[in-house]
Amino acid sequence: MKQLSKLIPSFWNHTDVASVSQGVYDFSFRKKWKLLVIFTSFMALLPLFVMTLVDLGLTKKTINEQIGTAQLNGVKASVFMLNLDENFQTLLPDQMLEKTQQVFMHDSSTDLFIIDNSKQLATPSRHFGSTGQTAETIADQITKNSGIFNITAPGEIPVMISYARIKNGPYYLVAARSMKSIKDVWLKPRLQLTWYLVASILIILISIMGLSTYLVSRIHLADRKRAQAIHHAEYANRLSSIGRLASGVAHEINNPLAIINEKIGLITDLIAMNDTIDSEGKLASLADDVQESVQRCSSITRRLQDFARHMEPSIEMVDVTDVISQVLKFLDQEAQEKAIIINYQIKDAPPEFECDKGSIQQIFLNLLHNAFTAMPDGGTLDIRVHYRKHKKMLEIIIKDSGIGIEQEDIAKIFEPFYTSQSGHWGTGLGLSITYNLIKELDGQISIKSKINEGTTVFLEFPVNNSKKVSVKS
Amino acid sequence: MPVISIFNGLYCNGMRTTRKLATILECQLYTDHDLALSAARMSGLDEEKILRAFTGKTSVFNQFTFEKERAIAYLRHAMAKIMQTDNVIVHGFCSHLLPQNLSNVLKICLTASQEQRLNNAETYLKLTRNEAAAVLTRDEADRSLWTNLLYSEKNSCCSRLYDLVIDMEGKRAEDAVAMIKEKLASTSRNSTEHFHLDTQDFLTQTLVQTCLMDAGHNVGVHVRQGLVTLTINRKVLMLERLEKELKEITLQISGVRDVETRLNAETADNTLVYRKHNDSMPSRLLLVDDEKEFVQTLSERLQMREMGAVIAYDGESALNLVRSDEPEVMIIDLKMPGMDGMDLLKEVKQFRPEIEVIVLTGHGSEEERQSAMKLGAFDYMNKPVDINMLSSSLQKAHQKIRAAG
Numbered sequence: 001m002k003q004l005s006k007l008i009p010s011f012w013n014h015t016d017v018a019s020v021s022q023g024v025y026d027f028s029f030r031k032k033w034k035l036l037v038i039f040t041s042f043m044a045l046l047p048l049f050v051m052t053l054v055d056l057g058l059t060k061k062t063i064n065e066q067i068g069t070a071q072l073n074g075v076k077a078s079v080f081m082l083n084l085d086e087n088f089q090t091l092l093p094d095q096m097l098e099k100t101q102q103v104f105m106h107d108s109s110t111d112l113f114i115i116d117n118s119k120q121l122a123t124p125s126r127h128f129g130s131t132g133q134t135a136e137t138i139a140d141q142i143t144k145n146s147g148i149f150n151i152t153a154p155g156e157i158p159v160m161i162s163y164a165r166i167k168n169g170p171y172y173l174v175a176a177r178s179m180k181s182i183k184d185v186w187l188k189p190r191l192q193l194t195w196y197l198v199a200s201i202l203i204i205l206i207s208i209m210g211l212s213t214y215l216v217s218r219i220h221l222a223d224r225k226r227a228q229a230i231h232h233a234e235y236a237n238r239l240s241s242i243g244r245l246a247s248g249v250a251h252e253i254n255n256p257l258a259i260i261n262e263k264i265g266l267i268t269d270l271i272a273m274n275d276t277i278d279s280e281g282k283l284a285s286l287a288d289d290v291q292e293s294v295q296r297c298s299s300i301t302r303r304l305q306d307f308a309r310h311m312e313p314s315i316e317m318v319d320v321t322d323v324i325s326q327v328l329k330f331l332d333q334e335a336q337e338k339a340i341i342i343n344y345q346i347k348d349a350p351p352e353f354e355c356d357k358g359s360i361q362q363i364f365l366n367l368l369h370n371a372f373t374a375m376p377d378g379g380t381l382d383i384r385v386h387y388r389k390h391k392k393m394l395e396i397i398i399k400d401s402g403i404g405i406e407q408e409d410i411a412k413i414f415e416p417f418y419t420s421q422s423g424h425w426g427t428g429l430g431l432s433i434t435y436n437l438i439k440e441l442d443g444q445i446s447i448k449s450k451i452n453e454g455t456t457v458f459l460e461f462p463v464n465n466s467k468k469v470s471v472k473s
Numbered sequence: 474m475p476v477i478s479i480f481n482g483l484y485c486n487g488m489r490t491t492r493k494l495a496t497i498l499e500c501q502l503y504t505d506h507d508l509a510l511s512a513a514r515m516s517g518l519d520e521e522k523i524l525r526a527f528t529g530k531t532s533v534f535n536q537f538t539f540e541k542e543r544a545i546a547y548l549r550h551a552m553a554k555i556m557q558t559d560n561v562i563v564h565g566f567c568s569h570l571l572p573q574n575l576s577n578v579l580k581i582c583l584t585a586s587q588e589q590r591l592n593n594a595e596t597y598l599k600l601t602r603n604e605a606a607a608v609l610t611r612d613e614a615d616r617s618l619w620t621n622l623l624y625s626e627k628n629s630c631c632s633r634l635y636d637l638v639i640d641m642e643g644k645r646a647e648d649a650v651a652m653i654k655e656k657l658a659s660t661s662r663n664s665t666e667h668f669h670l671d672t673q674d675f676l677t678q679t680l681v682q683t684c685l686m687d688a689g690h691n692v693g694v695h696v697r698q699g700l701v702t703l704t705i706n707r708k709v710l711m712l713e714r715l716e717k718e719l720k721e722i723t724l725q726i727s728g729v730r731d732v733e734t735r736l737n738a739e740t741a742d743n744t745l746v747y748r749k750h751n752d753s754m755p756s757r758l759l760l761v762d763d764e765k766e767f768v769q770t771l772s773e774r775l776q777m778r779e780m781g782a783v784i785a786y787d788g789e790s791a792l793n794l795v796r797s798d799e800p801e802v803m804i805i806d807l808k809m810p811g812m813d814g815m816d817l818l819k820e821v822k823q824f825r826p827e828i829e830v831i832v833l834t835g836h837g838s839e840e841e842r843q844s845a846m847k848l849g850a851f852d853y854m855n856k857p858v859d860i861n862m863l864s865s866s867l868q869k870a871h872q873k874i875r876a877a878g
Binding site: 251254255257258259260261262263265266269273274294298302305 | 710711764766767770771773774777808835836837838855856857858860
């Protein structure tokens with residue numbers, strides 16, 4: 001059963017993730033495949049069958065005619081020969097029959113006998129009885145000097161009969177042949193062809209099924225690629241609108257923040273100028289606290305704006321270690337809440353190089369976020385940056401002590417829509433996008449993991465100052 | 474011999490009358506120009522700036538720079554100097570700068586009807602009636618503002634301001650002269666010694682005033698026999714320090730025996746705070762931002778740091794101010810409705826490139842910064858802004874302008 005299940009193509013059980021929820025456009029690949037196979041098979045095999053049947057019919061008719069003609073001619077020729085014999089008058093029916101059998105091509109399937117005009121058999125007949133018996137059915141049909149007709153012999157046997165009158169006498173020479181024996185003439189060779197027919201049907205069916213499967217698989221693949229591209233674009237779109245939102249919010253907040261800053265600054269100034277208020281006292285320190293908070297807010301909005309700015313791709317000189325620090329700062333709060341210890345080591349800092357800062361940010365945001373998600377109850381996160389000067393390669397290792405990934409899942413995690421988190425935030429696209437981004441940077445990513453021990457992500461990409469990286473977004 | 478002051482509107486035949494009078498009485502005649510020249514020499518200001526004190530055009534920055542007050546102080550001082558000699562006639566706006574309490578001053582005003590003046594202008598100065606009318610209106614407005622400033626009297630020919638008002642209708646210069654001579658004869662005078670003491674006090678008073686103004690202080694000065702009384706007309710935040718400083722400066726002046734300071738009870742409770750003018754600090758700042766709360770507070774904080782700032786709430790009004798006044802440094806917010814901050818920067822740099830511009834924004838991208846600097850901005854800062862960084866940048870801009878002359 002397992003072998004059979006391997007044969008099942010990938011689209012057989014395909015359910016479009018989006019369409020299940022929408023329910024509107026439910027494209028079933030299975031149905032389409034079935035339709036394709038049935039229709040094509042039908043159109044291919046129908047003519048085959050029709051041709052075969054028509055050919056059979058035609059052959060039967062021709063051979064019947066040929067055999068009939070031959071039989072009649074044989075009988076007539078025999079009678080003609082008999083008529084030429086001088087001793088004809090003296091001959092008894094048996095003797096006449098013997099004579100004809102010398103001429104008549106002896107065929108074991110032919111029943112040759114003589115019948116007289118009083119419907120009595122002069123010689124024994126295989127089909128119609130022994131000498132002296134009456135053959136009513138034949139006699140009725142014998143109307144002329146010679147002829148051919150079909151009749152049902154006793155025992156429900158259809159026969160073909162040819163007769164000829166022997167020299168104006170009472171006797172007729174009759175040749176009878178069962179239709180069944182005639183059938184054998186044209187059917188048996190035909191039956192041999194049956195094997196060819198079956199073989200060709202099989203071949204046709206297999207080819208059709210194979211081609212259909214191939215076609216539908218390709219469509220399915222293309223469809224998946226399209227869906228992936230659309231999701232990628234939607235994701236990027238969502239990100240950029242988040243970016244715009246963040247930037248807008250930050251800017252909006254900066255204005256009232258500036259007002260607070262100035263007003264509290266004025267209060268501080270007035271306190272300093274006023275001789276009666278103690279400038280070291282409670283009022284002054286309260287004002288100081290407010291200003292500190294304003295500074296904090298201000299740095300948050302600045303970080304937000306900084307981050308949002310990189311939603312649009314732009315090539316610039318990037319210091320990877322800076323970007324990692326930035327991303328870590330973002331996740332700082334979460335790290336504290338979850339009691340995650342972060343070890344960030346730089347061994348041989350890499351030089352700045354040209355690339356899209358947003359991509360780098362995205363990559364690390366995804367990977368670090370995944371690491372955090374794997375450690376819901378705390379743990380350690382090791383990040384090591386190692387620049388190999390001689391190879392001009394930048395190696396980054398991200399190791400978490402989280403729940404890990406199953407061995408068999410590791411191969412699939414870069415696939416789009418594969419996710420361990422269900423729900424609206426787990427689109428399953430994070431790693432597939434990360435993978436693409438790394439590929440765009442001509443980099444490599446690989447993952448090792450052990451359940452409940454942790455996951456290690458190995459990143460590697462070339463650092464080349466002069467290369468212009470093309471950005472596809 | 475008394476001092477005669479003559480004040481008249483344009484085209485009243487005033488100058489001719491005055492000259493005749495000076496010749497007949499064998500007095501020295503001093504006009505506005507003479508005194509302005511003297512004041513300019515003493516103060517180091519442009520003569521034009523001094524003369525501007527007579528017009529209604531006061532800079533919006535005057536509240537910080539006290540330019541007008543300084544000009545008037547020097548004019549007064551110039552006048553005090555000329556009054557050390559006898560036989561002086563003062564003609565023009567300066568005639569009102571004589572001290573009120575001086576007894577041997579004959580204050581004369583010459584006036585005439587509108588019709589008469591326009592005729593005079595046409596006949597003697599070959600002006601068209603329309604031209605003359607326009608000039609006349611402006612001049613009358615200036616004079617009205619002048620007397621209003623000095624006496625809170627909008628009618629510049631009001632009789633309470635003068636000993637004698639002569640209507641020149643139908644009169645020639647000679648007639649007016651005769652009338653003045655008559656008045657002179659009939660007026661009783663105090664002893665010349667008394668007069669000398671008064672003029673001495675006047676000289677000391679004006680000297681103290683100019684010295685204090687040079688130090689940036691705008692206070693009322695009264696001198697009686699060497700005793701100086703300084704009146705502070707605004708609420709003071711650090712009274713002791715101010716009084717100490719004022720006394721220090723004043724006691725060094727010759728002719729001063731003692732100094733006392735007092736607060737003007739009426740205005741001391743005013744919300745306006747006393748600020749001195751510091752020459753080394755930028756005092757002609759223009760803040761442009763549509764966020765009222767922010768920009769008003771910023772302006773206040775800058776003033777507390779001895780930097781004078783006025784506010785415009787959008788690009789258009791800012792440009793109007795740039796065209797009609799002389800701001801030194803501008804602080805512009807980028808995101809404004811109507812004219813954008815960048816556009817305003819461009820306009821200002823094209824129109825008055827000597828103005829230094831500092832860009833403030835809540836937004837802040839590197840490209841924005843670069844394009845602002847390329848357009849000629851002096852500096853670029855993010856909101857919320859650190860007041861100390863802004864102050865230091867403003868001072869640097871001010872120094873740059875000073876150095877450029």
